[in-house]
Each structure stands twice: as C-alpha cells, then as structure tokens.
Amino acid sequence: MEANQIHTHANCVRLVPIFNHLDEASMMKVAEKAHHKGLKRGEYLYQATDADDSVYIVHKGQVRIFHLSESGKEQLIRVLNPGDFTGEWTIFSTDAYHEHYAEATRNSAICAINRNDLLELLKEYPEISMEILSSMSDRLQQSERQTASVATEPVTNRIIYYLENLAGADSEDDATVTLPMTRRDLASYLGTTPETLSRRFKDLETSGLIEQLPKNTIRIPSIEELLFATE
Incomplete structure (x- = not known):
C-alpha cells in the first residue's frame, strides 16, 4: 500500500473512538489494514442479505442505515456521520449477513477493515475489544429506548x-x-x-x-x- 493511501486511512481511523486511543505507530498498523471505498449519493455500501464481513468507517459524507419490511415500509435505524462505524458484529460470526441497507445520502468516503484483519488487530491490541463492546452496549441501549418510544x-x-x-x-x-x-x-x-x-x-x-x-x-x-x- 502506498504511503499516501496509508496516511488517508490513518486520518479515517483517527476519527473513531475504538481506535483513536492508540499511539501513532499502532494507528498506522490499523491504517495498513484498511481499504478505501468511495460512494456516490444514492449508492449502497451494502444491502440486506449481503455478507457481513467487514467493519465500515465513514471518513467523509453520510450513510443512512434502514430496514425495509416485506410490504416496502422503510424504518430508519440510524445515520452514520464521519467517525461513525458499522459492521462490528462481524467479529462474532463467520457467516453473518446484513439485515439492513446502508445507503450514502451524499458523496462519501469509507474505509473498511475485513473480519480477519480486525481479529488480528484485536489480538495485538486487546483494548480495542473493550472499546467495541462499550460502543455496542451504548448502541443497543439507544436502540431499545428508540423501540420503546415508538411503541408507547x-x-x-x-x-x-x-x-x-x-x-x-x-x-x-x-x-x-x-x-x-x-x-x-x-x-x-x-x-x-x-x-x-x-x-x-x-x-x-x-x-x-x-x-x-x-x-x-x-x-x-x-x-x-x-x-x-x-x-
């Protein structure tokens, strides 16, 4: 990977709380595992039933995650802005599939880290695991509050x-x-x-x-x- 690409990826992972506590050398190791993906407005990062095998970090732009019912009714789950990420559940399953859709609402830049590379990083930097679990816990609580609010x-x-x-x-x-x-x-x-x-x-x-x-x-x-x- 070229030096300027690694630098771009490093700028991306620095935005994320699960990585930004690392020192500079460790941050560069994470950046070396990342892959860039550009999306134009209206393009999908992933769709329901696609394999869930990567963590995606929004570097620039915005991505909306939504569920589509069989009747075609759409329910917005959340909106990802720069520094937000999705796909962390991939570390718990080798055969996971996305249940929702992720669509760019504006031209966006994404950096992705696939499951195997992420697992290697977790072995080398176990503190990342605690940050991921904390983020997942906060997100689950927010989702439960939102579900209860809509229902009641x-x-x-x-x-x-x-x-x-x-x-x-x-x-x-x-x-x-x-x-x-x-x-x-x-x-x-x-x-x-x-x-x-x-x-x-x-x-x-x-x-x-x-x-x-x-x-x-x-x-x-x-x-x-x-x-x-x-x-």
Whole structure:
C-alpha cells in the first residue's frame, strides 16, 4: 500500500473512538489494514442479505442505515456521520449477513477493515475489544429506548425527547441544535410520516417552544419548558 493511501486511512481511523486511543505507530498498523471505498449519493455500501464481513468507517459524507419490511415500509435505524462505524458484529460470526441497507445520502468516503484483519488487530491490541463492546452496549441501549418510544409515546413526545437528546443532558435554556438528517429520514426514525412531523414541529413553534431556523436548525428557548409540553 502506498504511503499516501496509508496516511488517508490513518486520518479515517483517527476519527473513531475504538481506535483513536492508540499511539501513532499502532494507528498506522490499523491504517495498513484498511481499504478505501468511495460512494456516490444514492449508492449502497451494502444491502440486506449481503455478507457481513467487514467493519465500515465513514471518513467523509453520510450513510443512512434502514430496514425495509416485506410490504416496502422503510424504518430508519440510524445515520452514520464521519467517525461513525458499522459492521462490528462481524467479529462474532463467520457467516453473518446484513439485515439492513446502508445507503450514502451524499458523496462519501469509507474505509473498511475485513473480519480477519480486525481479529488480528484485536489480538495485538486487546483494548480495542473493550472499546467495541462499550460502543455496542451504548448502541443497543439507544436502540431499545428508540423501540420503546415508538411503541408507547405520542409523536409529539418522540420529537421532544429527540430534541432534548440532541441538545445534551446539561442544556436547560436557549439551546440551538442542527438536525443530523433530512426531515424525511427523521420522520422514519421517529416512526411517523413527514406530514405529521411537519405539523408537530409547527405546533411546537406556534406554542413558542421551538423556533425553526434555516439549514435544518432548531432553536429551543427552554429545554425545561419543552419537556413540560410532553403529553
């Protein structure tokens, strides 16, 4: 692998919490195992039933992961931004297959590490295993909370809790957040329709609880008052 390619891959793996604790020499060893993959907007990183044999790290761009039911209904699982990764389950199975779809929402650069190379890295740097397990645990908890919210909470509550999470636990007054996905994807993630999402945002704005700004930005004058509006 050429030196400039390794340098590019090193910049990619530095973005990821499971690797960025390593020293520079170790980081370069990880980079040597990585492979570059470019995606244009609308192209798939993988599709359901494809072999799950690599960890994929988003270097540039954005990738949306979604499930497609037999009826054709789409459910957004999560959105990957630079530094986010997917495919870590591959280390636990030699015959794993993807259950979801991963589509680039803009031109993206991905660095991938295949299963065998990842296992070699885990043997040499066991601390990576703990970082991966921690990340998987956080993701599982988030997924469980999201599933419970969609099943039990009204749409307005889902929106409010989502905005609170974006603002951060320590925010109370006058927070400004930027939605990390399109309104269409946010509707899918929250288990509603784009039309219903727009109406609920408008209701919250009319009540003075939020202000919709350009570029997918939302101003929240008071997180506390917003939470009081839950049903």
